[in-house]
Amino acid sequence: MIRVENVTYSYGEEPILEDISFKEREHGITAIWGRNGAGKTTLMKLLAGHEKPNKGIVEIKGTAPYNRAEVVQYVCYMQEEHPFNTMWNVKDALRFGQYYHSNWDRDMANRLLKIFRLHEKKKISKLSKGMKSALQFIIGISSNAKITILDEPSNGLDANMRKKMHQILRESQEERLFLISTHHIEEIQPICDSIAVIHDKKVFIHEPIDELRENGIWLAGGKDNIKEVIEGEYVLEVSELGSRLKVMVDVPFNEKWKEIASLKGLSIEKVKLQDYLLNKTEEEE
Numbered sequence: 342m343i344r345v346e347n348v349t350y351s352y353g354e355e356p357i358l359e360d361i362s363f364k365e366r367e368h369g370i371t372a373i374w375g376r377n378g379a380g381k382t383t384l385m386k387l388l389a390g391h392e393k394p395n396k397g398i399v400e401i402k403g404t405a406p407y408n409r410a411e412v413v414q415y416v417c418y419m420q421e422e423h424p425f426n427t428m429w430n431v432k433d434a435l436r437f438g439q440y441y442h443s444n445w446d447r448d449m450a451n452r453l454l455k456i457f458r459l460h461e462k463k464k465i466s467k468l469s470k471g472m473k474s475a476l477q478f479i480i481g482i483s484s485n486a487k488i489t490i491l492d493e494p495s496n497g498l499d500a501n502m503r504k505k506m507h508q509i510l511r512e513s514q515e516e517r518l519f520l521i522s523t524h525h526i527e528e529i530q531p532i533c534d535s536i537a538v539i540h541d542k543k544v545f546i547h548e549p550i551d552e553l554r555e556n557g558i559w560l561a562g563g564k565d566n567i568k569e570v571i572e573g574e575y576v577l578e579v580s581e582l583g584s585r586l587k588v589m590v591d592v593p594f595n596e597k598w599k600e601i602a603s604l605k606g607l608s609i610e611k612v613k614l615q616d617y618l619l620n621k622t623e624e625e626e
């Protein structure tokens with residue numbers, strides 16, 4: 342469905358993305374994670390055809406999306422803070438969505454308006470930040486586009502609304518592909534199938550989230566015992582607590598490591614995905 346091959350992109354002299362390649366399957370949810378300024382939005386714009394790669398190939402169902410109106414039938418891209426006409430009300434914004442997306446699901450749009458408590462007559466200029474995000478999300482879901490790209494869709498939404506958003510995404514992902522950029526990976530990861538981490542101008546990690554979730558352990562205990570077991574392993578973070586050490590190690594949270602910890606009298610814990618990724622993307626700074 343999506344093919345990116347050896348793509349380089351720069352706004353000026355310095356490339357933002359350099360020689361990146363990846364493929365995406367037909368359906369499911371992929372989270373796109375990266376530090377501020379890593380290039381998540383840039384990647385989404387390339388996929389949606391808003392930007393043209395300097396080098397390499399971007400293809401959506403075999404077609405390069407840049408300047409190709411026909412790709413709109415497959416792709417709905419809701420950018421962060423979408424620039425709606427401020428004279429519009431919610432209903433006008435939905436009309437705009439329906440105009441561009443031939444598979445528009447009007448019943449779904451009406452259902453989501455109720456769930457997110459948005460009134461059709463409300464002026465866009467009067468919507469709060471969270472309400473605007475909800476409106477963009479409603480357009481993204483109701484577009485019924487095979488590929489739906491959402492840039493920071495939960496911006497400004499409260500915990501209850503984020504929960505509803507995740508439920509709706511889960512319901513909708515069986516026959517569609519969602520690419521969702523987020524800084525809140527911990528919260529969205531339970532509904533994701535895979536993750537793409539953008540770092541150092543590359544797609545640094547692109548794998549099933551189940552596999553990545555297993556990576557990273559915290560070990561804590563006596564210094565000598567810790568030093569003995571981590572020899573040769575990749576240590577991502579160290580903190581000293583008097584005579585004790587606490588270390589984050591880049592190994593899976595599995596039976597082997599639980600046994601090692603038990604034999605050496607160390608405590609062992611799974612690292613949160615967010616903390617693991619923060620450390621993984623720190624190593625080359």
Ligand SMILES: Nc1ncnc2c1ncn2[C@@H]1O[C@H](COP(=O)(O)OP(=O)(O)OP(=O)(O)O)[C@@H](O)[C@H]1O
Nearest residue numbers: 352353357375376377378379380381382383384539
């Ligand atoms: N229109 C533009 N002109 C010049 N540079 C740009 C433009 N848009 C983005 N950039 C630069 O490209 C880099 C990547 O930006 P991008 O918005 O893709 O990152 P991001 O990962 O989405 O960041 P964030 O998490 O902060 O939203 C940044 O250094 C940014 O300053």
